[in-house]
Amino acid sequence: MSESDREFDVVVFGATGFTGQLVAEYMGEQYGPPSDLRWAIAGRSQAKLDAVASGLPGEIECLVADSANAEDMRTLAARTRVVCTTVGPYAKYGSELVAACVEQGTHYCDLAGEIHWMRRMIDAHQSAAERSGARIVHTCGFDCIPSDLGTLFVQNAMRERAGEPANHVKFRVVASKGGASGGTIDSGVNMMEEARDDPQILELNADPYALNPLNMPRGLDGLDQTSAEQDPDFRQWTAPFVMASINTRVVRRSNALMNYAYGHDFRYDEAVLTGTGAAGFAKAAALAAGTAMMMGAMAIGPIRNLVLPLLPKPGEGPSKETRENGYFEIALLGLNPNDPEGNVRATIKGDRDPGYGSTAKMLAESAVCLARDALEVAGGFWTPASAMGTQLIERLDSNAGVTFTLDTVN
Numbered sequence: 531m532s533e534s535d536r537e538f539d540v541v542v543f544g545a546t547g548f549t550g551q552l553v554a555e556y557m558g559e560q561y562g563p564p565s566d567l568r569w570a571i572a573g574r575s576q577a578k579l580d581a582v583a584s585g586l587p588g589e590i591e592c593l594v595a596d597s598a599n600a601e602d603m604r605t606l607a608a609r610t611r612v613v614c615t616t617v618g619p620y621a622k623y624g625s626e627l628v629a630a631c632v633e634q635g636t637h638y639c640d641l642a643g644e645i646h647w648m649r650r651m652i653d654a655h656q657s658a659a660e661r662s663g664a665r666i667v668h669t670c671g672f673d674c675i676p677s678d679l680g681t682l683f684v685q686n687a688m689r690e691r692a693g694e695p696a697n698h699v700k701f702r703v704v705a706s707k708g709g710a711s712g713g714t715i716d717s718g719v720n721m722m723e724e725a726r727d728d729p730q731i732l733e734l735n736a737d738p739y740a741l742n743p744l745n746m747p748r749g750l751d752g753l754d755q756t757s758a759e760q761d762p763d764f765r766q767w768t769a770p771f772v773m774a775s776i777n778t779r780v781v782r783r784s785n786a787l788m789n790y791a792y793g794h795d796f797r798y799d800e801a802v803l804t805g806t807g808a809a810g811f812a813k814a815a816a817l818a819a820g821t822a823m824m825m826g827a828m829a830i831g832p833i834r835n836l837v838l839p840l841l842p843k844p845g846e847g848p849s850k851e852t853r854e855n856g857y858f859e860i861a862l863l864g865l866n867p868n869d870p871e872g873n874v875r876a877t878i879k880g881d882r883d884p885g886y887g888s889t890a891k892m893l894a895e896s897a898v899c900l901a902r903d904a905l906e907v908a909g910g911f912w913t914p915a916s917a918m919g920t921q922l923i924e925r926l927d928s929n930a931g932v933t934f935t936l937d938t939v940n
């Protein structure tokens with residue numbers, strides 16, 4: 531079946547879960563029906579899907595499919611131009627769907643943050659995706675859209691102003707407010723459990739170029755920040771950012787996939803701004819210690835078993851009030867390779883909590899972008915910036931309350 535004969539443009543798989551339901555609600559608000567976008571929801575339980583559909587406008591079709599069943603995944607992928615999935619942990623539930631989309635030439639986007647699983651999917655299916663024409667794009671939520679599209683945004687501005695890209699882009703979290711869902715916690719726990727049986731996973735996660743195409747040049751970046759550090763460009767103390775170990779890998783992969791459009795000596799890092807003076811240092815040191823202690827404690831089975839019952843379970847997440855009062859603000863700085871007066875600064879803001887309210891809108895717009903926009907890339911495993919680039923920035927800016935603004939030069 532050719533792509534244009536498909537019954538649907540977009541299927542939201544996992545629409546009964548915490549994030550999937552938010553994606554479905556956003557699709558309903560933004561794309562109807564009525565609208566000329568043909569979309570449906572999918573999940574493993576007809577009754578749960580019916581309940582979600584009853585809260586959506588018009589008649590939304592519900593498709594029942596189990597992620598563990600390869601035939602179900604093949605049938606699902608064959609019916610639509612794009613599958614957008616929130617069925618996670620992806621390392622546990624996602625592999626059959628990726629294989630089916632690759633086989634059927636169906637475009638795909640998700641919210642995966644599991645580096646080892648994405649590496650596995652790329653290595654297993656890249657050649658087949660090139661042949662079938664399926665564009666597969668992981669990490670279309672808070673990780674890693676602000677990082678990946680923000681860097682592209684800064685680099686486009688720098689190229690326009692200076693005729694060449696910034697040799698170093700810094701991503702700094704200025705502010706954010708939100709919470710975590712059971713599905714996200716489950717994904718982190720699943721990764722730790724897999725790493726216990728396979729130490730190579732930890733080794734891969736520590737590799738700053740873990741997602742780069744194999745046999746292509748890497749770059750100059752080293753390990754992620756682990757302690758309080760002073761940032762002379764922002765004139766503030768900084769702490770490690772918990773998502774940096776995913777986001778930085780995706781931005782570096784984008785550079786390689788875009789034929790090193792940011793340069794072979796491009797550097798990229800992420801951190802949280804904590805302020806100036808002794809108070810800024812104390813906050814940075816406390817955040818660094820807190821993050822290290824939390825990760826360390828959660829890696830120990832018996833401690834994890836004690837803590838997990840106190841955290842949200844799969845299907846649960848931050849309340850509507852938390853999501854609607856949530857927000858994020860990111861500052862990006864591109865360093866001009868030749869002229870310290872010619873740096874580029876940009877701000878990205880989100881009008882909902884980063885992990886769910888804004889993430890749901892980013893994933894939905896990524897799916898519509900894959901279905902609708904004239905994208906230049908062929909089949910393969912791409913990143914948000916390399917596949918959808920400025921088209922997705924425009925969609926997020928106009929529709930999704932995620933704004934990209936250039937600040938003053940330097």
Ligand SMILES: NC(=O)c1ccc[n+]([C@@H]2O[C@H](COP(=O)([O-])OP(=O)(O)OC[C@H]3O[C@@H](n4cnc5c(N)ncnc54)[C@H](OP(=O)(O)O)[C@@H]3O)[C@@H](O)[C@H]2O)c1
Binds near residue numbers: 575598715885
């Ligand atoms: N990158 C980001 O910024 C970001 C942000 C948010 C979430 N995430 C990721 O998104 C994923 C989902 O998170 P969440 O909080 O929404 O999780 P959740 O509420 O637990 O939802 C998981 C969904 O998967 C479905 N599912 C589980 N097993 C299935 C199977 N065998 N067949 C079909 N469907 C199945 C569940 O169906 P039932 O309803 O029937 O149980 C549910 O719809 C996680 O991996 C999380 O890490 C990432």
